[in-house]
Amino acid sequence: MPSALIELQLTELAQLFNSMDPSPFHERDLDHDAEEFIVSWAQEHPRDGDLHLILHLSQASPGPMELVQDSVQHYFSYRAEMLWREFRQLMKEGRSSLFIGLTFMTSCQLAALLLIHGNATTQTVMREGLTILGWVAMWRPLEIYLYRWWPLLAKRRLYERLARMTVDVRLAA
Numbered sequence: 001m002p003s004a005l006i007e008l009q010l011t012e013l014a015q016l017f018n019s020m021d022p023s024p025f026h027e028r029d030l031d032h033d034a035e036e037f038i039v040s041w042a043q044e045h046p047r048d049g050d051l052h053l054i055l056h057l058s059q060a061s062p063g064p065m066e067l068v069q070d071s072v073q074h075y076f077s078y079r080a081e082m083l084w085r086e087f088r089q090l091m092k093e094g095r096s097s098l099f100i101g102l103t104f105m106t107s108c109q110l111a112a113l114l115l116i117h118g119n120a121t122t123q124t125v126m127r128e129g130l131t132i133l134g135w136v137a138m139w140r141p142l143e144i145y146l147y148r149w150w151p152l153l154a155k156r157r158l159y160e161r162l163a164r165m166t167v168d169v170r171l172a173a
Contacts, residue, residue, distance in 0.1 A: 003052035003166070004046065004049045004052065005054065006038055006042060006045075006051060006052065006053045006054070006165075007053075007054045007056060008034065008038065008054070008055050008056065009056045009058070010055055010056065010057055010058070011057070011058050011059060012057060012058075012059055013055070013057060013068065013169070015034065016030060016031060016034050016055065016068070017030060017031055018030065018031050028075075029075060035075075038053065042158060042161065042162055042165075043158065047157075050164070050165065050166075051161055051162060051164075051165035051166075052167075052168070053165055053166070054168045054170060055167065055168070055170065057169060057170065057171050060171055068169050069166065069167035069168075072165070072167050073163045073164070073165070076159045076160075076165075077160075079159045080156050080163055083152055083153075083155055083156040084156055086152055087149060087152045087153060087156065090144060090149060091149070094141055094144035097140040097141040098141035100137070101137045101138040101140065101141050104134060105135065105137055109130070109131065109134060112126070112127040115127055
């Protein structure tokens with residue numbers, strides 16, 4: 001399968017990187033707009049194909065052009081690692097929320113079972129209210145385990161693909 005092509009027009013190589021980042025060249029963050037452009041184009045290409053980034057420069061840039069591929073790959077590898085950490089933190093939060101939610105739900109159910117005073121209508125309303133309250137306490141863990149984790153892993157897979165992409169720098173004729 002041929003590589004999916006992403007092309008980016010720049011005046012100089014410095015536009016690709018965050019000018020406020022004091023890190024050495026090969027460890028610098030990408031410029032926010034450049035990253036957003038690359039990521040959005042990568043999302044449009046099939047997930048199983050390789051990616052190829054071509055940077056078209058209108059003027060020669062001082063700096064190590066041969067390190068551009070390493071820099072871009074390092075950046076996206078770092079972003080993938082950060083998303084993995086965020087995923088692990090989310091799962092930890094999910095476990096805590098699940099424990100708290102189950103404990104509270106159990107307490108609500110026990111309270112509903114122990115409800116013996118009052119008339120039948122009041123007991124029914126209070127039991128149903130406690131049951132609903134218990135399920136509301138389960139909202140957060142259910143949200144985490146049903147919806148929040150998979151977008152993080154999808155983005156991490158995208159960043160891992162971007163960390164493997166080849167990068168070519170071409171000067172305008």
